[in-house]
Amino acid sequence: MNLFNLEHKRALVTGGTHGLGMAMAEGLASAGAELIITSTTPSKLEEALDYYKGKGYKASGYIFDVTDEAVAKEKVALISKEIGDIHILVNNAGIIKRESALTMPVEDFRRVIDVDLVGPFIMAQLIGKQMVERKEGKIINICSMMSELGRNTVTAYAAAKGGLKMLTQNLATEWAKHNIQVNGIGPGYFATSQTEPIRVDGHPFNDFIINRTPAARWGNPEDLQGAAVFLASKASDFVNGQVIYVDGGILATIGKPTNED
Ligand code: GCO
Numbered sequence: 001m002n003l004f005n006l007e008h009k010r011a012l013v014t015g016g017t018h019g020l021g022m023a024m025a026e027g028l029a030s031a032g033a034e035l036i037i038t039s040t041t042p043s044k045l046e047e048a049l050d051y052y053k054g055k056g057y058k059a060s061g062y063i064f065d066v067t068d069e070a071v072a073k074e075k076v077a078l079i080s081k082e083i084g085d086i087h088i089l090v091n092n093a094g095i096i097k098r099e100s101a102l103t104m105p106v107e108d109f110r111r112v113i114d115v116d117l118v119g120p121f122i123m124a125q126l127i128g129k130q131m132v133e134r135k136e137g138k139i140i141n142i143c144s145m146m147s148e149l150g151r152n153t154v155t156a157y158a159a160a161k162g163g164l165k166m167l168t169q170n171l172a173t174e175w176a177k178h179n180i181q182v183n184g185i186g187p188g189y190f191a192t193s194q195t196e197p198i199r200v201d202g203h204p205f206n207d208f209i210i211n212r213t214p215a216a217r218w219g220n221p222e223d224l225q226g227a228a229v230f231l232a233s234k235a236s237d238f239v240n241g242q243v244i245y246v247d248g249g250i251l252a253t254i255g256k257p258t259n260e261d
Contacts (some may be wrong), residue, residue, distance in 0.1 A: 003235040007032035011232060012079070012086045014038045014066050014123060015093030017048035019192040020142065020221050024090060024185075027225025028232055029057035033088060036079055037061045066093055066119035076126045088138045088232045089127045091120035091164075096194060101155040109156040116160035117167065124171055128180065137180040140231045141168045143243050147186055148251060165243055172241030181240055183231045188247025190219035212255045215248030 011033040016025040029035050035052055037059060039045040045061040052059035060083055064075045079086065094116045097108050120141055131137025146158035147165035165184060172182040189209045191199060198205040199218060210216055227244045230236055245251050 004229050004233045005032055006088070006229065006233060009033045009087040009232070010036060010084055011088035011090065012036040012038065012123075012127065013090040013092055014119070016090070017041070017044040019194060020187055020190060020224055021090070021092035022048060022051075023221030024092065024140075024142075024224050024228040025052070026055070026057070027222075027228045028088065028090075029055070029059070030225070031229045031233065033232065034083075035059040036083055036086065038066065038075075038093065039063060040065050066091075066123050067114045069122050072122050073126055076123075080130065085130045085134065086127050087131075087136070088140070089123060090140045090142065090228065090232075091123055092142045093119060094142065094160075096154065096157045098153040098157075098197075100153060104156065109159075112156035113160050113163075116157065117163045120164060121167060124167075124182070128171070128175060131180045132175065132178045135179050137175075137178075138232050138236070139168075139171065139175075139180065139182040140228065141165075141182070141184040143168070143184040143186040145186060145188055145245075145247060145250060147184070147243060148245075168243060169241040176240045179237075181231070181236055181238075183236065183239055183241065184243035185224060185227050185231065186243045186245040186247065186251075187224060188213065188219050188245065188250050190221060190223070192221065207258075211258050213248040213250050214253055217248065219246065219248060 011028045013021055013025040015021045016037040017039045025035050049059050049061050062075050064071045097112055141164050143165050144161040146161040150158050168184040224246050227246050
């Protein structure tokens with residue numbers, strides 16, 4: 001089981017203050033990693049750090065927006081100085097705006113691309129440099145079903161997450177020779193605040209997802225912990241450019257008629 005041991009490793013999780021990011025961060029911490037959590041919201045960060053420390057995990061936090069290259073550079077340097085270099089980067093921070101492509105303001109489209117695709121590039125480049133020097137590192141980009149499939153109203157998000165899958169493959173291509181493994185996790189449909197608006201009982205999308213998912217349920221954030229620990233650990237030292245879909249089987253099937261068991 002040493003393959004999955006993350007003791008003496010420092011894991012930076014962007015947006016690790018709630019939902020899927022917090023669940024993955026907790027999984028890494030339970031395997032021994034020290035957590036560095038970023039957020040743009042001081043109150044959320046403070047609450048999350050209290051939670052992690054209450055669980056006995058070593059955790060610290062930094063407030064910055066991953067899309068602000070100058071500030072991100074400054075904060076990553078500060079983290080290295082105050083805490084130490086980063087062994088594991090989880091590019092989790094992301095936003096979604098659900099609106100028809102015909103009416104979505106371009107600035108909204110651009111903001112989703114900025115947070116969900118450019119931000120991960122900025123963080124990967126900043127932390128990738130120290131990983132190249134150390135000749136080791138793990139980068140995990142949090143992709144999505146929308147890295148593979150489209151759906152109405154999430155054009156910006158799908159474009160960003162599709163790009164994030166290819167960013168994962170291309171960084172893997174460039175950095176594998178430095179013993180840096182760059183991979184992704186593609187969550188299916190999970191019960192989080194981000195999906196709350198489309199998950200409420202009786203919402204047509206809720207019924208659709210239950211029918212479309214062979215496991216016939218929404219994912220629980222803890223369902224992602226195994227994939228996160230795997231991709232953060234020695235167990236994945238020869239895995240490069242892969243996206244592990246934790247989706248209850250959605251991508252494995254064309255689905256079934258609603259009246260079929
Ligand atoms: C949506 C959902 C999805 C999920 C997830 C799927 O509106 O379709 O929010 O985007 O959150 O990204 O992998």
